[in-house]
Amino acid sequence: MKPFYIVYICILFVAVSCTDVIEVDVPEAPPRLTVEASLDWEQGTAGNNQIIRLSTSTPFFAEQKISPVLGASVQVTNVDSGAEFIFEDQNNGQYTTSSFVPVIGNTYQLEIIYNGERYTATETLIPVSEIVDVFQSTKDGEDEDALEVNVTFQDPADTINYYFLRFQSDVDLLPELYYIKDEFIDGNEFTIYYEKIEDEDDGIGEFQPGEMVDIAFYGISEQYHDYLRLLVEQYENSGTPFSPTPVPLVGNCINTDNPENIAYGYFRVTEAIKTTYTIQ
């Protein structure tokens, strides 16, 4: 669940303060391998086509934000069945396969050889829960006149579930990320809303009729939920007096040859529901 308290405190804080963009000299760490290995099995598909993206980190203020990694070898193994899936280098930082076989509950291992060092990660394919409804409304949220998109899902009772929900509007550059834990809503139908509040500084406008919103809803592991929670919290709120001190994000891709040189990013294997909602 989203941390409401941070939202609430920050609103007061922002109301009396003023913000501006300033120049800051920040330290520069050497580049590191970044793994975006998201094997998502979209419901209604075979799930055989998968992409793993490899890049290296860059200085914080670098204009070129993505520095693709070429020439790595990438392989995923189903630990339960022994099946191996080789991901082919597309020479643009993407490594793809069209033969992946997703099995819910099976455990997969990722192996990457890059710069002579071996990185591995292990993850289990987690099922997702059913989306009951996607609709728009105005009553919730901060502004009673602004439109919000709602996603209602049914959480199964008596099991611990974690979810990742991602919205991407076709008029916005960046997505909106939500992590959800069923601790307080176990077994219930629950609705998450995404409301856009007009902000001229950020060039953000309220939802408008015709706007298309891609929605993706994933069942995720506890460890990935914890990773994502920290990632989203630090991405959205880091540095305010009411947020925790930002810390290094540690994913699940370990370096077996040089443990200090851990990779950024994450190897996730999920079941996903994807849909697009057009604002009326």
Added chain:
Amino acid sequence: MKQKKKGNRAAYWGLVLSLILGSSAVHAQNNFTISGKVTDQSNGETLFGTSIFLRGTDIGAITNEYGFYSISAPPGSYTLVFSYMGFNEVSKEVVLDQNMTLDMELVEFSTQLDEVEVTAEEPERAVLRKPEMSVSKLNIKTVKQMPVVLGEVDIIKSLQILPGVTSNGEGSSGFHVRGGAVDQNLVLLDEAIIYNTSHLLGFFSVFNADAVKDLKLYKGGIPARFGGRVSSVLDVRQKDGNSKNFEMTGGIGAISSRLALEGPMFNDRGSFLVAGRGSYAHLFLKLAGEDNSASFYDLNLKTNYNLNKNNRLYLSGYFGRDLFDIGGSFSSSYGNASGNLRWNHIFSDRLFSNLSLIYSNYDYELNINDFEFDWVSSIQNYNIKYDLKYYFNDAFKLDFGVSTIKYEFDPGQIKPTGPTSAINELQLDKKRALESAAYINAEHKLTDNLTAQYGIRFSHFNRMGGQPLNDYLNDRPLVYNSTLRIYERQDPIGETVYSKSESIETFSNFEPRVSLAYQLNELSSVKMGYSRAAQYIHLLSNTTSVTPIDVWTPSGKYIKPQLSDQFAIGYFRNFKDKIYSMEVETFYKTVDNRIDYIDGSDLIGNNTIEREVLSGESRAYGLEVLLRKNEGAFTGWVAYTLAKSEQRTPGGDAGGPGINNGDWYSTPYDRTHDVSVTGAYQFNDKWSFGANAIYQTGRPITYPNGQYQYEGVSIASYSERNADRLPAYYRLDVSATYRPNRRPDKRWKGEWVFGIYNVFNRKNAASISFGQNLETGANEATRTAIFGIVPSVTYNFKF
């Protein structure tokens, strides 16, 4: 075996006591005693800290919190002198040939409008003879001349311009003393524990200046009668109420208004005070055109009743509340409430006692209307306390007493508010604890030049049962995963249910407190002190600044009590006829068992806090210089602090290197340099002016050292904790007070206070956040500044 040990301990203390008392009692036999009470002639308020001495001798005393004093001297004729800051000195000839009682009323030497008397023990110059050190005192007249943001007199903000006291920036709650955390300050209002000192997230303090009589901040050398926090004690006392006349005081400001009523009651056998303060609702946010509001109010109450010459009852109370409403989606309220019933009893002209029954409570609620649930949490305590003071003779005074506090913690409850709510009901485990203490402390004049204060506090903490507690494999709730290089929360292997009659864990500590003052000559002295203190309850907060919704938790199986040791040494000097004074102190403080939070800790609604924390240590050291001009039309001071505050949190039982690789890192409230200059100038009868200038090293912050793309966004990578800093903070404030011509026959007296906060409109960074521009996707550093230039006008009146 246990029994025997206890017996030995009692015998030991008995022996120590009889040694001290025996010798002094013999010495005292030839002496007679003068005792009594000192009050303000205009309103009957007792005066704490009046200095009383026999002219031409070294014999003297200082009145206690209830205005009581006692002096012993050999028979003879003396001139007894009463002196108190801002009051006319009174001399009285006495022939001492028997024990006598002498109550004294002092007269203020100006008829200025100052509703509150924040008293100092002496005029604000260096106190040379008393071993007391590391104590901050301010006179309310000084406080009122200081420019303040939004025109609201704020005692806590005023303390922050003294050496060794800082805040974590504008708009953050609480205060930090000598590199200590907010939760390491014991804040008492009429002896009741105040858990949150701020209104509106730190923009205002909870203390209404119209209801406050005096206050003292102990930065170190904490007297043995206080305990429970490792960093400091802020002891605030409310006015008793005018026992002579009905009086109304008040003020109208830009943000809030206040009104206080006081007067005699019970046929002049007592008095009362009722004070209220409230901000105009919808304050900041409605102005911004949003459908949001924020406001606060508080109420102070005090009454006392004189049963007879030797017995007096006091009843006091406080209730404060903050209210927020964010567009109807979230609303929240929080605040402190406290009450105290006290019985002052004078056994004899040498033995004074006070019994207190105290209740205090802090609670908050969040109403998350969009998701139809309420979140509530509270801490409350009942405290019974018995303190005695025995005046053996001029050279020896003894304080002793006992106290016990019963705590009840409700860390959180979720209550669904409607039938369609998707949120399940939840109650986190309530916790109970009992903190008891006994202390004895002596103030002992060893020679003409050397005075010592020594004492010991014995504290005991019982974390009581009445709750289940998780069991973990090898008692390790957290284990370092050396492959992934993170701390992993362990799943419980079982649960132990503790009944209400069981203890989960008990702790006890001896806390010695010693200080010495050696007077070098008429003008200067050297003081040194050592104190140890134990703290059994902890505020769980992993954010840079504490927030009103942080939760207190008791020590127990997994979290140990914090223990501090502090050494301080100081040099004190008055010069130029005591017009100027200088105080220089250095300190070194260590705290054991200071918890910190693992990377990615999640404290909200968490029933298993032990899976989020590691135990470490902290240390702080520094140099404080205070140079004051105490008298004349122009008064003021320069305060400078050079300090370091850092902590280290190794892995311990959980294994691994710990937080920040087990290296020392700066605490979020570390400030290398902190300079404040404050001045007040009395231009004429009508106009006075004030100014202060503040410079501080920026607060530690963690900068990103790179970025990478993940899920279509730019994620910052961060390096060492708190290794960078915000830009330095500085600002200049000015104020002017105008008192129109007053006709002596008119009861109505008014004054205007004009202020400008942050004259240069400097955008001091309260924070710098690193993020991605939503429109362009470029990374940028965004500075948040709270207050630019803020002018204010306040009208104060007295009737």
